[in-house]
Amino acid sequence: MSSYRRLLLIINPKAGVKKKESTLTDIILTFSDHYYETIVCFTEAAGDGTRLVREHMDDSIDRIVCMGGDGTLSEVIAGCRRYSWDKPLGYIPAGSTNDFATSLQLPLTPVEAAERAVKGRPHRHDLGSFNGRHFIYTASCGIFTRASYETSQKVKNVLGHMAYVLEGIKEIPQTHSYHMKVVVDGHVYEDNYIFVSICNTFSLGGVMNFDEKTVDMGDGLFELLLISKPKDISQLRTIINALKEQKYDTPLVTFLQVDQVLVNCAEKPDWSLDGEKAEGQENCEFSVIPGGIQMIY
Numbered sequence: 001m002s003s004y005r006r007l008l009l010i011i012n013p014k015a016g017v018k019k020k021e022s023t024l025t026d027i028i029l030t031f032s033d034h035y036y037e038t039i040v041c042f043t044e045a046a047g048d049g050t051r052l053v054r055e056h057m058d059d060s061i062d063r064i065v066c067m068g069g070d071g072t073l074s075e076v077i078a079g080c081r082r083y084s085w086d087k088p089l090g091y092i093p094a095g096s097t098n099d100f101a102t103s104l105q106l107p108l109t110p111v112e113a114a115e116r117a118v119k120g121r122p123h124r125h126d127l128g129s130f131n132g133r134h135f136i137y138t139a140s141c142g143i144f145t146r147a148s149y150e151t152s153q154k155v156k157n158v159l160g161h162m163a164y165v166l167e168g169i170k171e172i173p174q175t176h177s178y179h180m181k182v183v184v185d186g187h188v189y190e191d192n193y194i195f196v197s198i199c200n201t202f203s204l205g206g207v208m209n210f211d212e213k214t215v216d217m218g219d220g221l222f223e224l225l226l227i228s229k230p231k232d233i234s235q236l237r238t239i240i241n242a243l244k245e246q247k248y249d250t251p252l253v254t255f256l257q258v259d260q261v262l263v264n265c266a267e268k269p270d271w272s273l274d275g276e277k278a279e280g281q282e283n284c285e286f287s288v289i290p291g292g293i294q295m296i297y
Contacts, residue, residue: 145270
């Protein structure tokens with residue numbers, strides 16, 4: 001075994017659609033075929049992804065691989081950043097929506113993703129910092145946001161990303177807007193917004209998609225999307241068409257590339273960071289960490 005390298009596999013057993021029992025064995029065999037001795041750890045509660053990195057990370061670990069949803073990956077990345085682990089990180093998507101995996105064009109078959117985690121090429125990706133908390137692909141608030149952390153895991157596992165759509169539709173009749181001041185490069189955008197997202201992805205909740213020519217996950221910039229509250233059905237249609245066609249030439253939708261953002265909102269709305277709840281604050285600060293994580297795929 002002396003010729004083997006050591007791999008830490010962090011698994012969220014509750015994430016996503018239930019896999020066959022043989023999957024974990026097949027994954028470990030895949031790692032073994034590439035001369036990795038696998039240490040398997042399971043998360044049990046929020047924050048465990050970060051904790052497990054801290055408890056098991058040392059110089060003997062050559063690779064960390066996360067198996068779970070985007071929220072689990074975000075926790076593992078937070079641990080890597082906090083404890084200065086900068087070797088390649090692999091990802092086996094097993095969540096309900098897997099936005100980030102979709103952006104990376106990762107296979108959704110666990111064994112194929114495991115193969116990429118040991119045979120792939122390393123890539124530097126930007127990270128976001130939101131009030132000091134790291135996230136990898138989205139910080140958002142408003143409509144559809146609560147669905148990411150309030151929909152039960154059982155419903156997510158059964159319905160996948162459709163669960164987010166259905167829960168979001170429930171919100172539409174009671175859609176609440178937030179009066180916000182959003183400061184970018186000294187320019188203030190002020191309005192009543194029903195959705196705000198600072199993201200670095202091609203897909204949001206399986207509901208919104210962004211042009212691959214616009215988004216570059218390693219360019220030191222995130223994308224800011226602001227959607228103002230429509231006053232009538234006609235304006236709502238305008239917003240839907242703008243998002244569908246990715247043509248944001250409407251005063252109801254603002255789309256910018258940013259590296260720093262300040263958001264002020266007296267109502268302190270809660271945010272979703274990679275699908276996990278973040279308590280609202282009156283003043284929120286965002287910044288990009290260029291090349292903050294090294295992913296392998």
